[in-house]
Amino acid sequence: MGCLIAIAIIPFLGAEKISWNEIWDPSSAAHRIFFELRIPRLFLTLIVGGVLASLGGTYQILFHNALAEPYVLGICSAVTLGIGVAEVFLKVPTYSLTAGAIGFGFGGIATVLLIFLALSRVGDDADELILFGMGLNFVLSSALFLMLSYAYQHMGGGSLRWLFGQIPWASAKEVALLAAVVAPLLGLILLFSRRLDALAFGDTVARTMGFHPARARAVFLAVSSLLLAVVVFFTGAIGFVGLVIPHGIRLVFRPSSSRLLLVMSMVAGSLFLAVSDLLSRLLLPPFEFPIGILTTLFGGPVFLYLLWRKGTT
Amino acid sequence: MAPNFCQGTEVILGHGRRVITPQGLNFEFPSGKATALIGPNGSGKTTLLRALTGDPCLKSGDIWLGKDRASLRTLGLRGLSKLAAVVPQEHRYPKHLLLEEALRLAFLPEAGLLGKLPLADSEPIVEACKQFRLSSLTKRTLGELSTGERQRAFLARAFLQHSQVLLLDEPTNHLDPGGRAQFWNALVTIRKKSSVDVIISTHDLEFVKQHCEWVCALKSGQIVYSGPSTAYWESHSASSLFEDKSP
Numbered sequence: 001m002g003c004l005i006a007i008a009i010i011p012f013l014g015a016e017k018i019s020w021n022e023i024w025d026p027s028s029a030a031h032r033i034f035f036e037l038r039i040p041r042l043f044l045t046l047i048v049g050g051v052l053a054s055l056g057g058t059y060q061i062l063f064h065n066a067l068a069e070p071y072v073l074g075i076c077s078a079v080t081l082g083i084g085v086a087e088v089f090l091k092v093p094t095y096s097l098t099a100g101a102i103g104f105g106f107g108g109i110a111t112v113l114l115i116f117l118a119l120s121r122v123g124d125d126a127d128e129l130i131l132f133g134m135g136l137n138f139v140l141s142s143a144l145f146l147m148l149s150y151a152y153q154h155m156g157g158g159s160l161r162w163l164f165g166q167i168p169w170a171s172a173k174e175v176a177l178l179a180a181v182v183a184p185l186l187g188l189i190l191l192f193s194r195r196l197d198a199l200a201f202g203d204t205v206a207r208t209m210g211f212h213p214a215r216a217r218a219v220f221l222a223v224s225s226l227l228l229a230v231v232v233f234f235t236g237a238i239g240f241v242g243l244v245i246p247h248g249i250r251l252v253f254r255p256s257s258s259r260l261l262l263v264m265s266m267v268a269g270s271l272f273l274a275v276s277d278l279l280s281r282l283l284l285p286p287f288e289f290p291i292g293i294l295t296t297l298f299g300g301p302v303f304l305y306l307l308w309r310k311g312t313t
Numbered sequence: 314m315a316p317n318f319c320q321g322t323e324v325i326l327g328h329g330r331r332v333i334t335p336q337g338l339n340f341e342f343p344s345g346k347a348t349a350l351i352g353p354n355g356s357g358k359t360t361l362l363r364a365l366t367g368d369p370c371l372k373s374g375d376i377w378l379g380k381d382r383a384s385l386r387t388l389g390l391r392g393l394s395k396l397a398a399v400v401p402q403e404h405r406y407p408k409h410l411l412l413e414e415a416l417r418l419a420f421l422p423e424a425g426l427l428g429k430l431p432l433a434d435s436e437p438i439v440e441a442c443k444q445f446r447l448s449s450l451t452k453r454t455l456g457e458l459s460t461g462e463r464q465r466a467f468l469a470r471a472f473l474q475h476s477q478v479l480l481l482d483e484p485t486n487h488l489d490p491g492g493r494a495q496f497w498n499a500l501v502t503i504r505k506k507s508s509v510d511v512i513i514s515t516h517d518l519e520f521v522k523q524h525c526e527w528v529c530a531l532k533s534g535q536i537v538y539s540g541p542s543t544a545y546w547e548s549h550s551a552s553s554l555f556e557d558k559s560p
Contacts, residue, residue, distance in 0.1 A: 191426060191427070192426070194418065194421055194430070195421075195426075197407055197410055197414070197415075197418055198418055198421055200405065200406065200407035200410070201404070201405060201406055201407070201418075202401060202403075202404065202405040202406075204363060204366050204368065204399055204401040205399055205401060205404075207366055207367050207368070207390055207393065208366050208367075208393060208394050208397050208398055208399045208422075208474070208476070209394055209418070209421050209422050209474075210390050210391045210393070210394035210421065210422035210425075211390060212390055250409055254409075254411075254454070255409075256410070256411040256413070256414045257410060257411070257414040258407070258410075261409075
């Protein structure tokens, strides 16, 4: 009941004040604002909100994952990419039939891919489908960012660049300082990595292995947060490296323990980022692509391929 | 009276505000005998076992464990690791970890943070693999093992910890009859070869009858029997403990 009242009140509120009497006069501006603008918009929000929430619920159950949400599979990025392509290359307005059709087409292709994957290659290991969706999501959205950042070069500056990640021209002194901070912290994580394995056996087992599980978790959280903060200060958020390198290492090398996984990931991540940065400078000089876009664009397909191959074996 | 490896007085267990054993448990388990905790689901078996691992579910009273009868209230976790090794009921595990690495982890308490773990082909690990019939599986990840193989792996890990007491919480719950037999065989072999004391909570009463010398029967948070196994089965039928007598 309260909800109905709230919904009934919403279209009366806004920048333009509207009274009950005014809206019934067809010649008044209030009438048009009410019936042609606010009512449709209200129903749009009602429908979209309902769809998003119920889809989230569906995905959470379907994928046994409390964090699943509607955008996790990459369909959203596909549609957005389609609309971006229509705008940038075909120069059509974003809310046109053409843009919608292309967006819908892109989304359709992504959906078909996912359904094909779900039916043919993935069992009920829902994690795999989510990983695939996340990979797809990353690739598509970075393609979109790539396009937009090139099309709107004049706009990307300041703290906006932290959003997609960037590699700044840092001085030797700054980098040495960064190394001095990072090295001991990474060392600490490697030192504790056996406990990472032990913790994964659950708290009861961890306790009988001679350490306090909650305290060990706190150490990991503190050290990792500090490390991340230092790195983000320099480069912003560089997508994909953290998700895909460890999974890729697992798929290809099957490291025996967390310690080995972490060491291998460290090396692979370093090389991967160095090469991506080189490409970001060489592709269209003097324009420098935001690094996060490139890491995703080049690493993503490799990752999807690895997942695909794993599904077939 | 034989010496005890585990004794509790006025043990009150609970999770948060929920008290499981309001009257307090008093028990003594004699050394050299396998003790079985039996009773219906929710009777407090798992909570009691968890208390023995230093879990904060021990609200009041005290429990002494091991040959030197160390009090769990004052014992540090480092000391506890030498006393108790555990195979919990809902066993979480890192599915990408190789089996041999999981077994190496058994030596983590001894090695500490900086120490080196013995190699996967070191004698105790190879020996344990043979004993638990895991030798051909060492290069598999835990996620690639069958449920039965994995349970044996967890038992092997706990055994390799060389603690004085093994705590097993319904270890054969999800196993098929073959897997169950293999698991129990592995356990019987361990007991023949080492002096480790064992406390098992289980619903597998046939195993209890054959291989456990001591029975502690729980019902609704109370110990209804604690004594020699043979005497228990003379006066109780297997199903009596599980009958619902509440109106």
